[in-house]
Amino acid sequence: MKTALITGANKGIGFETAKQLLQAGYYVFLGSRNEHLGSQAVEKLKRLGLDQVEMILIDVTSEASVKAARQKLGEKTASLDxxxxxxxxxxxxxxxxxxAGIEQFKAAYEVNVYGVVRVTQAFFDLLQKSQQPRIVNVSSSQGSLTLHSDPNYKYYDFKGSIYLSSKAALNMYTINLAYELRETPFKVNAVSPGFTKTDFNHNRGTGTLEAAGRRITKYVLIDHNGPSGKFFCEETNPDGGEIPW
Incomplete structure (x- = not known):
């Protein structure tokens, strides 16, 4: 059985992604920085008949937490797919x-950029043991420099120097990571789930959780012919999904 770790998965898009991967036959490690909320999420999935899941306590902003999560997961599985x-x-x-204050930038980058680097590096050895390892960095079309410099882009006026710049930085990390792993079985992509109705945007989004989850799981499930080092947002580009960096 293939295994997956999802950070921030106790609610919203992360939870929906966990549900869809469970339905696809994966064993899911549901990452949550809050033990109580993570356990509640696991129980909710089990009530749906999806029992190949367990909670992993992980705060991506904490080196100690990430190391502890890596140790715990390593005790449960020999590899991570x-x-x-x-x-x-x-x-x-x-x-x-x-x-915007510098502390705001630091807080956002700590999660959106440094957290991704921290987790990716910590779990890389387990991913290497998979025959078809996949890394999906959940990004946003709002991080596209090309789109946000185009006055015709539908979200052109939805600027936000903190969030947008953090996702642009995440995108560049994705490019570099995919490049370094280009001669390996790894597939590494950045995926925007679209403007989804969640607590994250105070439920102002227009897309559904189901659609957002499908967009992410699609790039977990790709085979050896699938893309790597690409940026996808099917909301922005329904014809194939790839969008400019």
Whole structure:
């Protein structure tokens, strides 16, 4: 049975992704920084008949927490087939390039960028033991420099210097990671789930959790012919999904 670790999976898109991977036959390690909420999420999935799941306590901003999670997961499985770096925060308000505080930037980057690096490096050895390892970095089309410099882009006026820049940085990390692993079985991609209705955006999103989950799981399930080092958002580009960096 293939295994997957999803960070920030106790609710929202992460939880939906866990559900869909369970339905696809994966054993899912549901990452949560809150033990109580993570356990509740696991029980909810089990009530749906999806019992190949367990909670892994992990705070991506803490080196000690990530190391402890790696040790715990290593006691439960010899390899990891998929890592979905889903944890993310907006950075709060204001998001103005002139008014946002340095501490806001630091907090957002700690989760959205450094957290991804921290988790990816910690679990890389387990991923290497998989025959078809997959890494999906949950990004956002809002991190596209090309789109956000185009006045015709539908979200052109939805600027936010903290969140957008953190996702742009995540995208560049994805490019570099995919490049370093280009001669291996790894597939590494950045995927935007679209403007989804979740607590993250105070339920202002227009997309469904089901659609968002499908967009992420699609790039977990790709075979050896699948893409790597690409950026996808099917909401922005329904014809194939690939969007510019």
């Amino acid at each position: 998929a890592l979905i770096n889903n944890s993310g925060i907006s950075g709060g308000m204001p998001q103005s390039a002139l008014q």
